[in-house]
Amino acid sequence: MLYQYTKEFRYNLELAAPVMMGMLGHTLVALVDNIMVGQLGTAELAAVSLGNSFMFIAMSLGIGFSTAITPLVAEADAENNFRNGKSAFKHGLFLCTTLGVVLFLMILLAKPLMYLMKQPIEVVELAIPYLDLVAFSLIPLIIFQALKQFSDGLSMTRYPMYATLVANVVNVVLNYILIFGKLGFPQMGIVGAAIGTLASRFIMVVFLWIFLKKKEKSKGYVTHIKIFVLENKMIKKIIELGFPSSLQMFFEVAIFTAAIWLSGILGKNPQAANQIALNLSSMTFMVAMGLSVAAMVRVGNQKGLQKFEDLRRIAISIFLLSFIIATIFALIFIICNEMLPMIYLDVDDTQNLVDNTEVISIAAKLLIIAALFQISDAIQVTVLGALRGLQDVKIPTVITFIAYWVIGFPISYHLGLHTEYKSSGIWIGLLAGLTASALLLCLRFNKLTNGLIRKG
Structure with missing residues (x-):
């Protein structure tokens, strides 16, 4: 009985591993960024956290929207329908590029909000020049996501990983040189980290485009594209899938962003501790995200083949x-x-010993709560991937809103700002939201797949 699920593990990992590696690459660079910036002081670490909180919201909308491309391409690939696959890619690329520009402009307009959010003023003044540069990197990042989701839809998950790894090496080297002023460059602090991020994201796009143009399976899709010759039907289809998907990711990312802002109200040290725990949790989450993409691709394939019993079995094997x-x-x-x-702070720095000790103490408590929500977080994101593969996005969007903003956020707000739990209280709210999301999404998947099997 168990073997029918475990026998899928090897292929699931083969499909998901490159996605995991690529996403972990992003997170490892964020880890290196935070370690480097942490050497400058807790205020600088908190400033990167605050600046990235705006980026996380914009990225969630862009990355969430781009996921509409994968199930459409996967279904077309299973049906050997080249025309539909190319149409989904072309329209998805156009819409993602447009969205990237819009999100960049929105962040520029939102910068003054930092002064109204009761954040430490020294942190805000450090965060604004950092955000100016990082915000522009949204445009190449979301173009890359369109290319990546298309590549994933064709089960070519290795090539985005290669592009990401090359870009990450460039990012780490540039960060080291520019943050600390090495090789004759001026010491630029966190602005240097922003320049490294911006350069690496342009490199990702160029490398992945070159990979896709050279490979026989993808060459026909990415060449001779009439990008401005658009069909309303496909635009509508991608928006109908992409908009709810972007909201799903937004609702989850936004509650973690709210945790950053609530931590900032408590002070720079709680905010720095929150950033450490969030960065570590993000690394493990990327593994689950890789499996979520595998679920989306394999469920999309089985949907195209109309094999609903295999679809359910394969999805459950990924959840397990x-x-x-x-x-x-x-x-x-x-x-x-x-x-x-x-790892993140200089524990031998006697000048900042009190601050660093407090940050480490708070972060240690947050990691215990993060340990508890590892399972909830992994389950909810993989089930969400399977539901996207089924092109079921509207009900899951409602579920994620209820879980994170009706259940999770009120608990975070009350326990974090109005009880002695403080930072731990904020993360207890995150635990509640993720657990509610996992349970409700599992119920949705169960109902939907049983219904498809009965009809089939």
Whole structure:
């Protein structure tokens, strides 16, 4: 009985591993950024956290929208329908590019909000020049996402990984040179980190485009594109899938962003501790995201083939694999909760010893709560991927809103700002929201797939 699910593990991992590696690459660069910036001081670390909080919201909308491309391309690929696949890619690329420009302009307009958010003024003044540069990187990032989601839809998950790894090496090298002023360059602090991020995101786009043009399977899709010759039907279809998907990701990312802002109200040290715990949690989440993409692709393939019993079995095998991996991560967080935050700060810095000790203490407590929501987070994102593969996006959008903003955020707000739990209270709210989302999305998937099997 169990074997029918575990026998899929190997292929699921083969499909998901390049996605995981690519996404982990992004997060590892964020880890390196935070470690480098952390050497400058807790105010600088908090400033990067505040600036990135605006970026996370914009990125969630752009990346969430781009996921509409994958199930459409996967379904067309299973049906050997080249025309539909190319149309989905072309229209998705056009819409993602447009969205990237719009989100960049929105962030520029939103910058003054920092002064109204009760954040430490020294943190705000450091964050604004950082955000100016990082905001522009949204345009190449979301173009890259369109290319990546198309590549994933064709089950070519390795090539986005290669492009990401090359870009990440460039990012780390530039960050080191520009943050600390090496090789004759001026010491630019967190602005140097922003320049490294911007350069690396343009490199990602160029490399992935070159890979896709050279490969036989994808060459026909990405060449001879009449980008401005558009069909209303396909635009409407992508928007109908992409807009709810972007809202789903927005609702989740926004509650983590709210945690950053609530932590900022508590002070720069709670905000820096929140950034450390969030960065570590993001690394483990990227593994689940890889499995979510595998679920989206494989469910999209099975939908195209109309094999609904296999669809359900394959999806459950991915959920089971995600649960096992998340449990391992949870144990690591519990065992190493005091050790991991020390990576980010200079524990021998006597001048900032009090601040650094407080940040490490708060982050250690947050990692215990993060350990508890590893499983909920992994399950909810993989089930969401399977539902996107089924092109079921409207009800899951309502579910994510209820879970994060009707259940999770009020708990975070009350426990964080009005009880002695403070930072831990904020993260207890995150735990509640993620758990509610996982349970409700599982119920939705179960109902939908059983219905399809009965009809089939």
